Amino acid sequence: MAEKHVYYFGNGKADGNATMKETLGGKGANLAEMTNIGIPVPAGFTITTDVCVYYNDTNNQYPPGLKDQVEDALKKVEKAMGAKYGCTENPLLVSCRSGARESMPGMMDTVLNIGLNxxxxxxxxxxxxxxxxxxxxxxxxxxxxxxxxxxxxxxxxxxxxxxxxxxxxxxxxxxxxxxxxxxxxxxxxxxxxxxxxxxxxxxxxxxDPMEQLWGAIGAVFGSWSNDRAVVYRRQYNIPHEWGTATNVQAMAFGNLGDDCATGVGLTRDCSMGDPGFCGDYLINAQGEDVVAGIRVPKRIETQLEDDMPEAYKQLDDIAKKLEKHYKDVQDIEFTVQRGKVWLLQTRNAKRTGFAAVRIAVDLVEEGLIDEKEAVGNKRRIPADDLNQLLQPIFDPAVKKAAQDEGRHMTTGINAGPGAATGQIVLSAEKAEAMFNEDNDVALMLVRKETSPEDLRGMRVSKGILTAQGGASSHAALVSRQMGKACVVGADELSINYADKTVSAGDKVLKEGDWITIDGFTGEVFEGKIDTSPSEVMRVLEGKMKPEESETYQRYAKLMSWADEHRKLKVRANCEPGDVAEEAVAFGCEGVGLCRTEHMFFDKVEAMRKMILAEDLETRKKAVDEILPHQREDFESLFRTMAGRPVTIRLLDPPLHEFLSDRHLEEEPGLDKKLAEMTGKSVEDIHRRVAELEELNPMLGHRGCRLGVVYPEITAMQARAIFEAACNVKADGIDVHPEVMIPLVGFLSEYRNQEKIVREQADAVFEEKNTNIEYMVGTMIEIPRAALCADEIAQGAEFFSFGTNDLTQTTLGMSRDDYGTFIPYYKENDIVPADPFQTVDQDGVGKLMKIGVEGGRSTRGDLKIGICGEHGGDPASVMFCHTIGLDYVSCSPRRIPIARLAAAQIALTSK
Missing domain, CATH: 1.20.80.30 (Acyl-CoA Binding Protein)
Incomplete structure (x- = not known):
């Protein structure tokens, strides 16, 4: 029997169902499911994703038997719809639409009204x-x-x-x-x-109608490989090898007159998450008109019931049925043909981080899903989307001042929440070029309307503003998914691409001028407007009461559910001060990385004296000048963490970071100052600076190598740590110091530094007449350490993967220089993602697995974490759970993201 390539749906029966997304794509699977549960769906058929793969792999050929299967399915559609394709008396027209496993809105092609001549x-x-x-x-x-x-x-x-x-x-x-x-x-x-x-x-x-149909089918399959689709897949890590399905479906007509309409609806608002059926529609129009922004659409929630009361009731009932069936907010496409409602698509709706949190919590409280589903489904709330709740918003007082100054330009439809201000750029190409020149540039993409071709520019812009379109337009849909502030349908705006101007009333701005949008209200202002912390941040900072913010309450509820189910602990990469306090507010369970070099930079003169010293006594005297400052900082950190474990990394950077030719050039007279301070000649200063210069300091005299050659540095730091711990313990505060020796590759290096640390601990405890439990461990950040983890664990009591350096040393890529080629690598699929943002699981990840297995083969209770920046990346957090780490550590504002990602993998891995 020939392989099945075509799946029919119609008349209440379908060959497929919602579980078959790999074969039928999301759209085809949901069309089949809607048919099976009694939703009115025009009859049609789905050609599988495998055919797309075959088509693109064989230079636009089709598998054997496909033509016959398509013709058979088309006959079933004709029978179901009571019309005949290509007939000159009662013609059936069809549409041809793409449908990948994961929704890729607007990225691939669609053709409507096929069969006309x-x-x-x-x-x-x-x-x-x-x-x-x-x-x-x-x-x-x-x-x-x-x-x-x-x-x-x-x-x-x-x-x-x-x-x-x-x-x-x-x-x-x-x-x-x-x-x-x-x-x-x-x-x-x-x-x-x-x-x-x-x-x-x-x-x-x-x-010829059949020529038209096969032309459309081929175009849809071919569009899987178009530039915008490829860029979108890279953005959202959708595999290129999946392919898209093609859906051929009988046309339903929304352009038959004023009793007809077409629209895109949401079962809940996907900008902020408010309940209630909403969206855009147009009377006497076809579906593409709504998303293309050709006409200003009407709003379902305020106007459809008056325009078409019976159709509104049908749609509202269908929306409730679909949401109950799928247990998630749905994005539907519909056509009203002379009073009858037809559903053309349903899918789980794209939503902002704000909406995702509210919808998940609301669905739990409504009894539609449980807490595990709310937290564990990473598609429901992508962990990274929590970042949106922490981003700044506009201060109402500052915004009112801007209004009073006459800077308000217009108000459109609020499509993507958040505050955004940037320089006007009128084309996606220019936006991408400007961003590639300067990654810190703040851009506002301003267009009459956006199309899928604008994706590259949308991706690099702070916000998106369009003169046309509604809440279901391309700009609104994509901005919600990207978490960008967005205002659409600001129809008072006049955009002149030739003159490169944006105007409203008597206000005329040029490309490059600053413009501001409020994605919560739809307001547009000329110039910049200052922002203030979000509600969640204001509560965490103690500037707002929790009961005053529903957003915070939902966020806190979601975080409590995540904490209940995750296995990984979440620590913070931070130093003493406000950042440490912020980390505690975000729910950190300790410090996974305190970088002590930051404290050395605050006492750079003493460090330079040490570097220039000719004998041990002078070096030790210089280093000891830093001790009280280090002790004070460690005390502060221990007090803030209040009993949570604190991992302190000993000095890591090479000496040239404290004194180099660059410093001498940037600080005129520094050489003379150093000469006077040390009693040396200016020539001696320059000679010593030249001796410090390294061709590749990243791989040079740094980390534990500094401590081996200059043991007085390690001794001073260890004493500062233990004196601080004793002082804090004396005040009744529990302390758990963990001393981390960096860049170890040999057990002998570790033993050398461990001996100094333990000698200082014993000395301090004897002086203070007290004792404190502590640990000494190491940072696994070079390949040899991972490969020889079983040996190193003979001494080390804990491991922490420093994946920033482990990635550098494994891939031979400098994180300081790789920006010159990594965009090309990603663009051309040499690498699937930036390896310094997401762990390279096949390479670096394999070394991590070896390190975990080797370390625990020697020391079964070895505590292992990660403190590289990957510790806040959801995919990397999930990988760390999978290989058995005890904790991840990340920057404070990534802590909520790591907590949620850890819960998601804990729930799904079961």
């Missing part, structure tokens, strides 16, 4: 008793098919040839919208469309 258009007009509708559909079909399938090139000025013709006819007719054109005007447009195809491509527009 000069004969079937007249039959359609007669059947519908509406000639204008038929010719409007034919006009749309030629334009979409010509762009998507025939790939009609743009003009030399970058203009769409079809749009130019349409605009010319609208101007000639004196109308603003397409639906205002008459039958004769539409016929003239169709003639001009066909002529431009022939003149530009040298061939006629196809009239």
């Amino acid at each position: 000069e004969d079937t258009v007249n039959a359609l007009a007669k059947q519908a008793n509406d000639e204008r509708f038929a010719w409007d559909s034919y006009r749309r079909f030629i334009q979409m098919y010509g762009d998507v399938v025939m790939q009609l090139p743009l003009t030399s000025d970058g203009e769409d040839r079809f749009e130019l013709i349409l605009e010319e006819h609208r101007e000639k007719a004196g109308v603003h919208y397409d639906h205002e054109l008459t039958v004769d005007q539409l016929k003239a447009i169709v003639d001009d469309y066909k002529k431009v195809v022939k003149d530009t491509l040298g061939k006629e527009f196809p009239t």
